[in-house]
Amino acid sequence: MALQCYCGSGIFFDNCCQPYIKGVIAVPTAEALMRSRYSAYAVHDAHYLWQTTAPKERRHHSKAAILKWAKSNRWLKLEVLNATETTVEFKAYYFDNLLHAQVHHEKSAFIKEGGSWYYVNGEY
Secondary structure (H helix, E strand, C coil): CCCECCCCCCCEHHHCCHHHHCCCCCCCCHHHHHHHHHHHHHCCCHHHHHHCECHHHHHHCCHHHHHHHHHCCEEEEEEEEEECCCEEEEEEEEECCCCCEEEEEEEEEEEEECCEEEEEEEEC
16 A cells, blocks of 8 residues: 655655655756755655765764664644755654654754755754
């Protein structure tokens, strides 16, 4: 049974974010990367999240911490508020480990290096 993509695109996951997460096709835009990263949180793919973090920023993140945070939340919905070539403002809705409703509101910055898009950082 095909699932709708976690990113809220309305497309099935296996035709939307999954090919990016599995490395089958390159991510074409910063917004597509942000959406696929949200989906990666939902499917607990810490390797993809770490790999799509800008190489200069990776030292601030560990796969173990990413996986712990991804698994401790139940991801509900992504809302993209604004996107430019290198930024994406979004709200990610989720239940935390105590089942309290949460909203993560962020304006993320992205960079394209060597033909690949990377997450740099975010303003909350």
